[in-house]
Amino acid sequence: MSEVRVRIAPSPSGFLHIGTAKIALFNWLYARQTGGTFVLRLEDTDADRTEEEFVQAMCDGFKWLGIDWDEGPAFGDEPQKGDFGPYRQSERNQLHRDAGQKLLSEGKAYRCFCTKEELDIERERAQKEKRPPRYNGKCRDLDAAESQARHEAGERNVVRFKVPEGQTIIEDLVQGTVETQNKEFDDFVILKPTGDPIFHLAVVVDDGDMNITHVFRGDDHLTNTSRHAMLFDALGYDRPIFAHLPMVLDEQGKKYSKRLHGANVLDWREDGYLPETMLNYVALMGWSPGDDEEIFTRDELVKAFSVDRLGKSAAKFDMKRLQWINGQHMRTMPIEELRDRVLPRLSEAGIDFSGKSEEWLTQMAAICQEKLKTLNEIVDYTDFFFKDIDEYNAKAVKKQFQKEGALDRLEIILAVFQENDCTTQALHDAIEAVCEEKELGLGQINPLVRLSLSGKMMGPGVFELAELLGKDECIKRLENAIEYVKGL
RNA sequence: AGCGUAGUGGCCAAAUGGUUUAAGGCACAUGGUUUUCAUCCAUGCGAUUGCGGGUUCAAAUCCCGUCUACGCUACCA
Numbered sequence: 001m002s003e004v005r006v007r008i009a010p011s012p013s014g015f016l017h018i019g020t021a022k023i024a025l026f027n028w029l030y031a032r033q034t035g036g037t038f039v040l041r042l043e044d045t046d047a048d049r050t051e052e053e054f055v056q057a058m059c060d061g062f063k064w065l066g067i068d069w070d071e072g073p074a075f076g077d078e079p080q081k082g083d084f085g086p087y088r089q090s091e092r093n094q095l096h097r098d099a100g101q102k103l104l105s106e107g108k109a110y111r112c113f114c115t116k117e118e119l120d121i122e123r124e125r126a127q128k129e130k131r132p133p134r135y136n137g138k139c140r141d142l143d144a145a146e147s148q149a150r151h152e153a154g155e156r157n158v159v160r161f162k163v164p165e166g167q168t169i170i171e172d173l174v175q176g177t178v179e180t181q182n183k184e185f186d187d188f189v190i191l192k193p194t195g196d197p198i199f200h201l202a203v204v205v206d207d208g209d210m211n212i213t214h215v216f217r218g219d220d221h222l223t224n225t226s227r228h229a230m231l232f233d234a235l236g237y238d239r240p241i242f243a244h245l246p247m248v249l250d251e252q253g254k255k256y257s258k259r260l261h262g263a264n265v266l267d268w269r270e271d272g273y274l275p276e277t278m279l280n281y282v283a284l285m286g287w288s289p290g291d292d293e294e295i296f297t298r299d300e301l302v303k304a305f306s307v308d309r310l311g312k313s314a315a316k317f318d319m320k321r322l323q324w325i326n327g328q329h330m331r332t333m334p335i336e337e338l339r340d341r342v343l344p345r346l347s348e349a350g351i352d353f354s355g356k357s358e359e360w361l362t363q364m365a366a367i368c369q370e371k372l373k374t375l376n377e378i379v380d381y382t383d384f385f386f387k388d389i390d391e392y393n394a395k396a397v398k399k400q401f402q403k404e405g406a407l408d409r410l411e412i413i414l415a416v417f418q419e420n421d422c423t424t425q426a427l428h429d430a431i432e433a434v435c436e437e438k439e440l441g442l443g444q445i446n447p448l449v450r451l452s453l454s455g456k457m458m459g460p461g462v463f464e465l466a467e468l469l470g471k472d473e474c475i476k477r478l479e480n481a482i483e484y485v486k487g488l
Numbered sequence: 489a490g491c492g493u494a495g496u497g498g499c500c501a502a503a504u505g506g507u508u509u510a511a512g513g514c515a516c517a518u519g520g521u522u523u524u525c526a527u528c529c530a531u532g533c534g535a536u537u538g539c540g541g542g543u544u545c546a547a548a549u550c551c552c553g554u555c556u557a558c559g560c561u562a563c564c565a
Contacts, residue, residue: 011565043565116563123562132490133561158563175493184491185561192563199565223492223560246494247558255558281500288501292512311501314558318499321514327527371526381526399524428522435522443523450524458525 004036005213008069009089009203011043012054015264016061018317019218019248019256022282026216026245028067029283029305039210040072042088045202052076061265065275066298084210089202092209096197099205099235100159100190108234109190111147111157112139134186135160159191161201161231168226173243174310175219180226188227204228208237219244219312243307246286246314253316262317272345272374274333277326285315295328327373339365342378349379351386363468367460381459385469389455389477392484396457400447401485410485412438413449414478422471424463431463452481 008024010016031038040062042055055075062069071082086092103109112135119135126133139147140162151157163185170178190201197205207215222244232239250256256263262271268278280296288311289296289304296304330338339362346353353361368381392401400406412434420430431449435442450462453474459465466474 013565046565112563119563127489130489134490156563178492180491188561189563194563196563198563202565218559219493220559226492227560244493249558251499253557284500290502292502294500294513313494315500318514321500324514331527370528373526377526396524432522441523445523447523456525457523461522463522 003213004031004034005039005211006031006036006216007039007041007207007210007212009041009043009206010058011046012051012058013046014054014057014258015266016058017256017258017263018265018282021061021065021067021265021278022248022285023217023245024062024067025065025279025282026243026287026305026310027214029302030214030216030307031070032302033305036213037070037082038068039082039084039212040069040087041206041210042073042090043199043202044088044090045093045196045199057266064266064269065279089206092202092206093196095209096202096205097191097195100195100197100201103161103190103234104159106234107144107162109159109161110140110142110187111151112160112187112189113142113147113150113155113157114138115156135188137187140187156193158189158193160187161190161227161234163187163230164234168229170225170229170242172222172225173214173241173307174312175222175244178222178225180223182226182230185227185230190231200224200227200231204231204235204237207240208232208235212240214243215240216243216245218247220247243310245310246312248282248285249314249316251317251319256317272376273322273326274329274341274375277322277329280329281322281325285317286311295325295332297329323373330372330375331369333369335362335366335369338369342368342372342375345375345378346382346386349383351379351383353386360468367464367468371460380456384454384456384459385465389480392451392455392481393457396447396451397488399457400451401481402488406448407482407485409440409444409448410452410478410482413445413452414475414482417466417471417474417478422467422469422474424461424467427463427466448481453477 006027008020008027010020010024028038030036040059044055052075059075059078069081071084071087072078072080073085073087074080080087100109104111114135122136123133139160163182165182167179167181169180172178188200189198191197206212225242225244229239248256250260250262261267265278269275276297279298279301283296283301283305284294287305288309290309293304333341342365343353343361356364364382364385365378368378372378372381413431416427416430416434420426431442431445434440435445446462447457449466450459451457453462453466453469469477
């Protein structure tokens with residue numbers, strides 16, 4: 001068996017779609033696991049929809065996910081890689097034309113002079129009579145010489161593939177044996193009047209010429225695969241092994257629309273999700289490990305992946321599950337790494353942390369690690385460190401500051417802070433001791449501390465955050481809180 | 489209209505004829521964890537395996553039918 005060669009062939013008409021990412025992931029996993037080659041090929045034949053910035057945007061998505069390619073086209077700073085180029089379909093046009101001509105000259109295809117209008121009428125009639133809409137093969141048996149003459153005279157025509165008799169059998173890695181009667185297919189077009197290829201011809205030629213051995217793609221192509229198989233055969237290529245994967249559905253169970261937030265994989269980066277989360281989650285939509293393991297790093301995925309555990313049914317996107325997976329990854333991440341990933345989110349929120357030491361920032365990340373579900377939540381969890389409290393959480397004010405005895409308790413807390421070292425341990429012990437002495441519960445003290453120091457009712461542990469805030473600042477904030485409560 | 493694929497608790501899914509009174513996780517609920525939110529831990533909740541037949545001693549698993557969803561049937565990709 002020759003070396004595994006797989007590919008992802010997106011049409012760069014925008015961003016990297018979550019569905020494309022899923023397909024790319026499985027191709028990539030297979031390549032990495034087998035030591036094979038992962039090829040990036042751009043299906044950019046739809047010229048007006050393809051722009052260089054789209055190519056860049058799409059590849060930014062791949063890079064963020066950590067899906068790297070061994071062969072692919074040049075763009076931006078990327079050099080062309082690989083010996084099977086060009087890797088843009090638009091630059092392979094002549095190859096496709098030649099393949100079409102070859103089939104024509106071998107009698108495996110023929111020119112069709114039917115007009116579009118004729119065919120439209122025929123199709124409509126078929127619909128009305130509840131017959132399957134298929135081309136009737138009118139031009140199939142046209143005399144070759146006559147056909148050529150009409151073509152040379154400039155008569156508009158397309159080239160159709162002459163679908164052979166018999167049946168086509170595909171051994172799909174996911175779908176199993178797919179057997180189709182060739183008579184279910186009409187003679188489909190392979191070359192447009194301009195001589196440009198139709199998609200089906202182009203992919204087959206490209207996959208054939210690039211020696212692609214395995215094709216993992218969306219199951220929307222399952223029916224097309226029989227056509228492709230016939231084309232592979234007719235052109236004398238070895239057929240690759242196919243694996244048709246179910247597509248990604250949105251939370252309503254519909255095909256993931258491009259317009260939906262989250263269709264772009266980079267939307268998830270923006271929302272504070274980790275690339276390994278996306279890989280992990282998407283892998284679990286359509287593949288399951290044999291055991292109860294659910295959390296996988298990129299490397300673990302490469303190791304654990306196996307073709308025979310791919311599923312056939314489509315899965316709906318589930319935000320809650322994604323969040324959970326993200327939390328799991330955040331928790332196992334080295335603290336320095338979490339710090340470095342979280343800091344840019346603070347910058348984006350306009351928070352200036354340049355005055356803090358690296359050690360302090362690491363500590364800040366550490367006290368949040370067990371609580372965060374997304375990177376973005378860091379802002380809500382820590383912004384009070386970097387600015388004065390301009391407003392106390394209204395609900396918390398009602399629940400804490402406006403309670404009977406709040407002021408007395410704040411005075412007690414202030415005394416504790418004044419008399420003790422401002423460390424997690426010291427504060428904890430001191431508060432506990434005071435609680436016992438005054439017969440108070442921690443629940444009557446800690447929420448007041450939190451609210452006074454952070455203005456919020458949630459966040460990192462109170463003593464931990466107090467230590468990071470520093471003694472002077474804590475005392476100042478407690479005094480402010482006392483003034484505030486007096487004014488109520 | 490033909491052909492194709494899928495249908496297991498709200499969601500992801502395991503189990504391809506029997507060790508299953510259908511795993512596990514998410515979500516949800518309750519309790520505990522230095523208050524609350526979150527995390528974590530524990531417990532719990534919840535499925536006549538789309539529906540109807542059949543084969544079998546035995547079916548989520550095999551067969552037939554049916555419904556629903558999606559895909560392909562483009563001079564789109």
